[in-house]
Amino acid sequence: MKISNRLAEGREFSLLMWIAVLLVGVVLGVYGAYHLIVRQEASSIPWGLLVPSYVFFALAATGSSLVNSILTVFNVQRFKPIIKKGILLSLVLIVPAGIFIILDLGKLVSAYNMYFLFQPGSRMAWMGVLYIMFIASLILELIVVLREEHMLKWAPRFMGIVVLVVTLAVHTNLGALFGAVAAKPLWSSHLLPIHFIISATLVGAVLHILFISVTHLVKRASVPSELKQLFTDCYRPLIIGLIIINLVLIAVKFIPEIFSPEGISYVKLMVAGPYSGLFWGLEIAVGCIIPLIVLLHRKTRGSVRWLLSVSPLVVIGVYFSKYNLLIGGQSIGPLFTEGFISYVPGVADILLFVGGIAACLLVYTLGERLLPVELEEKPAWFIFVRKRTPLKEGA
């Protein structure tokens, strides 16, 4: 048997194994969802693990979309090789966000009320509408980009602008949903919408690098030099700048709270209290300081391998920044509870979290296989490919 055939069979087997693993994850998630809905276990705080997880994936989806707009709106052609995957990634990342937030609703059967009894003064009501617009515009953008040859010349740019505006509206609304809650000093801030946009773009950029690089590696093909150059020339300075702005915003948020009677308790919670480990260890050190050092050090700053190795650290840092913000913000007790409310995610929440990530990766894997997301690929029927063009070995 030819070596190329054996390699092809090996890749197919790996792919099947990968899908099988993801399906197991999805099944675990379904079990977690069943447990959550049917067993109805009480939580010590209103918004548990599922809400920061939803926020993280919403950030990731919108952030990926913002990075895509560098090509789709501002016409930087260097991003052309990754644009189809970028749009697919934005769509894929919103899947777990939707799963988490819908299943977190206490009364799922009445969820449709959010649309039929729409309250224009409520940011949560707007969240429901804006996310539908976001998903719809992303799907349209993907179709337009995949079928670019059949579209009007201005269609991709037009859709890019629509997606950019909707993305910014969605994400600033999410930031304001928390920022407008004066009852929670850790959340209450006019800067929170801006902070969310910064976090979103940061995690969107690193997920582009992660997904695209890992996809090539899984297919046993090295990352093309064109992409490597794109990551080091365009993504690296963006990531460095966003990490620095992120650190500045954290400092700007916490320093004034030191002088506020209520705010000081939240600052202590993060800086020197039960959340200090997550804050200093994961959010600051792992998520910001280590990546900054690696990306700025003269020996490592030009290396794509080092860029790829710090990308997961940034993802972890951004996730835990949202975890600390949302869970920590609810941890200072209501009036009658002395001190700090301890929260431990339930088993159902954790299983659902695992299932959501598995569902995201599964949809991305299937999308990669069914859609012409490589630069040179064209759709055979509508937006789908009939036959996968294998990547060249060692390309």
Next chain:
Amino acid sequence: MSTFQKEAEKEWFCGNGTSSPDGTGDLSCWSYDGRLRHGFCGNPGQSTSRARLSARKIWQRRLPRRKIMPKAVLVDLRKCMGCRGCQVACKQWNELPAVTTQNRGTYENPPDLSPHTWSLVKFREIGENGTVKWVFSKWQCMHCLQPACVTVCPTEALYKTEEGPVLYDESRCIGCQYCRTACPFSIPRFDWETRVVRKCTLCGDRIAGGLEPACVKTCPPAALSFGKREAVIAKANEAEAEGAYLYGRDEVGGTSWIYVSDVPFDELGYPDVGTKSYPSHSAGIWGSQISTIVVGAAALGLYSLYLRRKKIEGEQR
């Protein structure tokens, strides 16, 4: 009993909004004899909140044609003796079950508000002139004039009435619990079994019929008094002129519970929530959202410009 209430005893109202003197109707039937009661027509009822809402709407239409004045409760903590009759009256009127608790070595029981405890009396020991005195304080929904919970609710499940109570329609609720996080007093409690929010209703059903809340009616030393908000504030201002401390008059834009005490409220555990209402705080964030959209798009554009110039310079080199 007012003529209006006497009239009420004669009539039955079905959940579908039509009056039915013989009690027939295909939905639950309610009689107003001081409280809404179900079941005289013998038909199984629909959800309690729907029927109450329907009956309430009927009552509003039948009220004399005058402006409905907002009401408030004056809580004079100087008179409160900690009997907790208000707690019991609330449980009895709203048919709330008892809550199993533990002996924590305090007279406070239960320790916290819950889906089944809407009114709670807290005991505080205050040091004064080398002795210790007890000060009792009553906790329940403050029924703010500009409630944060009403503003954030995506389906208007929580709504503010003209008389003052902030009420809840469980048929609209999606269980998002945004009201719990937004309330500056941390009042709404989520019932994890029935998946609905529960809190004090200021006995909206009693007020709609011209009665006072159950807790006010039962208070032995008359520490609680109920009336038009203007009159309640006037009394509170008189007490403040005499040196008493006030709480609830200005907090978060004003509430329907005005407290009077001779001990500062921060010593009693009342939170410093400021005088700015949630809607006015939230309004300021809209500007931040819009400016973020503009600045975000501009920043992406500038970065793209930088990348294109960098590429051109690279090509020229």
